[in-house]
Amino acid sequence: MSTNITLLIVMGILFAVGIYLLLERSLTRVLLGIVVLGNGVNLLILSAGGRRGEAPLYKSALDAQEYSDPLPQALILTAIVITFAVTAFMLGIIYRSWVISRADVVADDDEDLRVSQQSTFDFEEDSPVPEDTTEFEGDESVPAGNTKEAGPSA
Amino acid sequence: MIDAPLSAVSFAPLAVALPIFGAALAFILRRKRRTQRAVTIGVLVVTLCLEAWMLATVWDGRTYSVTLGGWAPPFGISMVVDGFSAFMLVVSTIVSLAVLLYATSQGLADGDEDGPVSIFHPAYLILVAGVSNAFLAGDLFNLYVGFEILLTASYVLLTLGGTTARIRAGTTYVVVSVASSLLFLISIGMIYAAVGTVNMADLAVKLPQISEGTQTVLHVMLLVAFGIKAAVFPLSFWLPDSYPTAPAPVTAVFAGLLTKVGVYAIIRTETLLFPGNRLSDALMVVAGLTMLVGILGAVAQTDIKRMLSFTLTSHIGFLIFGVAVGNQLGLGATIYYVAHHIVVQTSLFLVAGLIERRAGTSNIDRLGSLAKLSPLLALLFFVPAMNLGGIPPFSGFLGKLGLVQGGAELGTPMAWVLVAVSLLTSLLTLLAVARIWNRAFWRDAEDASDPDPLLLVGVSAARGATYDIVADEPASRYSDRGNAALLPNGMLAMTAALVLVGVALTVFAGPLFDFSDRVAGQMLDEGNYIEAVLGAGEGQAR
Numbered sequence A: 001m002s003t004n005i006t007l008l009i010v011m012g013i014l015f016a017v018g019i020y021l022l023l024e025r026s027l028t029r030v031l032l033g034i035v036v037l038g039n040g041v042n043l044l045i046l047s048a049g050g051r052r053g054e055a056p057l058y059k060s061a062l063d064a065q066e067y068s069d070p071l072p073q074a075l076i077l078t079a080i081v082i083t084f085a086v087t088a089f090m091l092g093i094i095y096r097s098w099v100i101s102r103a104d105v106v107a108d109d110d111e112d113l114r115v116s117q118q119s120t121f122d123f124e125e126d127s128p129v130p131e132d133t134t135e136f137e138g139d140e141s142v143p144a145g146n147t148k149e150a151g152p153s154a
Numbered sequence B: 001m002i003d004a005p006l007s008a009v010s011f012a013p014l015a016v017a018l019p020i021f022g023a024a025l026a027f028i029l030r031r032k033r034r035t036q037r038a039v040t041i042g043v044l045v046v047t048l049c050l051e052a053w054m055l056a057t058v059w060d061g062r063t064y065s066v067t068l069g070g071w072a073p074p075f076g077i078s079m080v081v082d083g084f085s086a087f088m089l090v091v092s093t094i095v096s097l098a099v100l101l102y103a104t105s106q107g108l109a110d111g112d113e114d115g116p117v118s119i120f121h122p123a124y125l126i127l128v129a130g131v132s133n134a135f136l137a138g139d140l141f142n143l144y145v146g147f148e149i150l151l152t153a154s155y156v157l158l159t160l161g162g163t164t165a166r167i168r169a170g171t172t173y174v175v176v177s178v179a180s181s182l183l184f185l186i187s188i189g190m191i192y193a194a195v196g197t198v199n200m201a202d203l204a205v206k207l208p209q210i211s212e213g214t215q216t217v218l219h220v221m222l223l224v225a226f227g228i229k230a231a232v233f234p235l236s237f238w239l240p241d242s243y244p245t246a247p248a249p250v251t252a253v254f255a256g257l258l259t260k261v262g263v264y265a266i267i268r269t270e271t272l273l274f275p276g277n278r279l280s281d282a283l284m285v286v287a288g289l290t291m292l293v294g295i296l297g298a299v300a301q302t303d304i305k306r307m308l309s310f311t312l313t314s315h316i317g318f319l320i321f322g323v324a325v326g327n328q329l330g331l332g333a334t335i336y337y338v339a340h341h342i343v344v345q346t347s348l349f350l351v352a353g354l355i356e357r358r359a360g361t362s363n364i365d366r367l368g369s370l371a372k373l374s375p376l377l378a379l380l381f382f383v384p385a386m387n388l389g390g391i392p393p394f395s396g397f398l399g400k401l402g403l404v405q406g407g408a409e410l411g412t413p414m415a416w417v418l419v420a421v422s423l424l425t426s427l428l429t430l431l432a433v434a435r436i437w438n439r440a441f442w443r444d445a446e447d448a449s450d451p452d453p454l455l456l457v458g459v460s461a462a463r464g465a466t467y468d469i470v471a472d473e474p475a476s477r478y479s480d481r482g483n484a485a486l487l488p489n490g491m492l493a494m495t496a497a498l499v500l501v502g503v504a505l506t507v508f509a510g511p512l513f514d515f516s517d518r519v520a521g522q523m524l525d526e527g528n529y530i531e532a533v534l535g536a537g538e539g540q541a542r
Helices: A005-022 A027-048 A070-101 A110-117 B014-028 B033-058 B083-110 B117-136 B140-158 B164-195 B200-209 B212-230 B238-245 B248-273 B280-300 B304-325 B328-359 B375-389 B395-410 B413-442 B453-463 B489-507 B509-524 B527-534
Strands: B064-068 B077-081
Touching: A005 A027, A027 A070, A027 B164, A070 B140, A070 B164, B014 B033, B014 B117, B033 B077, B033 B083, B033 B117, B064 B527, B077 B083, B077 B117, B077 B200, B077 B527, B083 B117, B083 B248, B083 B328, B083 B489, B083 B509, B117 B140, B117 B248, B140 B164, B140 B200, B140 B248, B164 B200, B164 B212, B164 B238, B200 B212, B200 B248, B200 B527, B212 B248, B212 B304, B238 B248, B238 B304, B248 B304, B248 B328, B248 B509, B280 B304, B280 B413, B304 B328, B304 B395, B304 B413, B328 B375, B328 B395, B328 B489, B328 B509, B375 B395, B375 B413, B375 B489, B395 B413, B395 B489, B395 B509, B489 B509, B509 B527
Parallel strands: none
Antiparallel strands: B064 B077
């Protein structure tokens, strides 16, 4: 299978740029990264179709070998439509995020921060169990005075 | 190919088409809420009947395929119905229907004016269509399209209302999902470049012919892409971050379905495209870490919904373990366990929604007295919680037993380590749900820190010799809406129905295990699938 080297180089650049942008914290850059990466993937699928040939419209004079492979093109069309829809939706989210918080960056999760900062000592579970609480009245090992207070506190 | 003349299987495309048309209709009817509700529920009921019929057709363990558009496979789009896909369809639609009715009841109780409910029903149906399409897909690209349909619908559902928290969670979720989809698309491009087809049956024939190294690369790329969707460690961190902020019914249906579609794709990859357990050791390591890291995260949480999200990722590890074991026993148990986990995890999230509604919060530090205030709610939590923890005789125990038996039959040191890890994880799961039980249900609300007034009012009302669960003082945002607004009967009924489905999985475990064992045996011989799609002769050609 022979492929177009220029397309491959462009594809590589698109992938590199896309992944770099995807790792940014600013949402618009992330979105641009997704768009660029999506185009890189489309080029990859196009290259997967093999060497170039005639447009795949039936001509009686042409041998089957002469056509280019139509399937990758169909796949790319679908992929373009999907990327388009997702891009539009993400723009909506980014705009909403801007309206709400005037920020274009991925925010931290408050609950995550709270959980990570909470004390490892849990009052309810880790407090030492008082020795003088028993529900068995007249237990020899427990002083009699304490048993009366030790019933289940209402 | 086996084209069953005019049997249920010929109607398989309708399982995708019906919800899509229903969504269009529901969107047109967005100003007429009652009609819209009726359309959505009606479509799901009809789809469920159709899928149950399909399941009855393939119950004996045969595989059928339907080819769309008159193009012969492997060029046309084929949909494949076998025991596994039909079973997943039926379970997923039962769960979707229950959650939809729960959400409807919630909307009825609150008045529909809050929030953009008009978009909820169409998006929900699109989600169901995407899930069905992914289960039925007979080629990789159609699987990709199915994933995209369900993901796009899930973006909308997750950010419903556009509040600060949901937008924050939504951006992470969307970016991670898009990245995984792009990775999946790259894999499809690579696979097409390597073997020149995307039809899964055709791939099963042709992939063994290419070099071992290329196969491994393609295999790993697919597993990583599906691993993100299935939330397998170390690709699972997006899940507990994004799920808990969504509305309760949305979280419930996501927890039940979305990750399981990823697991389904992993199972197909391991049994059909790359059989032979070449990566099973790596999968076992990943499965063990998924279980452990997930459950340790769950134990650290104080918010019920977040805790449940962590148990969700943790129990994905059990499924991956079953796939990695790869023998008939393990795979059969995995199929059973998927159904169990979908039902149980969804019911727990529905209960979490009810708890949040009853008590004004889902933070266990602030909860208490719920067992006294609503014994029914306590029961509805207790049964699926014990089920998740794997207490006999529930289906969680049976599924885990099956997995452990599968691991023991394999008998490698790695499998034994995994058996031990899975038992430890079950124990820690029990610890996590017992913490919720102790705090939210058993202790007095007075002992909680900063409890919602609703709980305290309820306690004093309950002490006054009546078990009326409705607070009669206007202490909260719900209590001015009249009686039974705190726990609407419809929401309780649908939660109870789903809990009962979970119990039914236990009661009918015998026939179900026979079925899943049969299906697993059939899936391990990929000749069945190939023959069903490409026609007789191809299957034996291997």
